[in-house]
Amino acid sequence: MTEAPAGGRPSGDDLAAELRRHAARLLPAAMVPSLIVELPELPRTPSGKLDRAALPAPDAARGPVRAEPGDEREAALAEIFAEVLGLPAVGADDDFFRLGGTSVHAVRALAGMSARFGTRVPPLRFFQEPTVRRLARVLREGGGS
Template sequence: VVPLDALPLTPSGKLDRRALPAPDFTAASGHAPPRTAREKVLCGLFGEVLGLEQVGVHDDFFELGGDSIVSVRLADRARRAGLALTPRDVFTLRTPEGLAAALPDGPGPAEAEFTATAAPLVTLSAAQLDNVKARWRSR
């Protein structure tokens, strides 16, 4: 909710939607700090996909401005960070704390910091790479 003194109107007296202020979703954030590596990664991912600088572990994804499309982006980035997360999990659990607690035990994020770079799927030796290049050129 964004309080306004008056609604902006067009010259014809209709609501001027373009003149409405953008909602401030950061006001909904409690900024409770993460306690585990998984919570830290999830808080970072929430902030990344929602365009927020800071997210606390108790912050609700949808109250911060998330929607179904953004939940898919969050799940994709979480998987790239080594966390088995689905959009359905985001709808059900909603907070970094809830998601981190529900994730299966296992390797999880190797580092407390999230990095956006993905590891290669396959590592090739120089000879293998030359072989692939040669086959590609011969087509």
């Protein structure tokens, strides 16, 4: 566990990292949040229920720094991931499933990869190597078939 400051608990990025580590011990990787926003209190409706509409949008600028793709193949894969997931950008080391990808998204990404590169990557390899950088390596090695 992270060393807590004098106030008794980690703050900011340290707290978010600690929460992600804790969640990773209890949840499947795809369910561990990639971005955690600390709020002083949760917004409530007049009846006391959580007011989801009043929750602030996460500030993407506070998210993790994304590694830039290293070559054209990685850049193309990052574009495919971003398009399939509806994100503005995807980094070379971002995990497809931690970004919100599901098996349906994976099928769409695999179809996009097949159309773009003319080679088929087996779905199992996609699940085993779910980052742009690792899938680019699979493609360089011949598609993993």
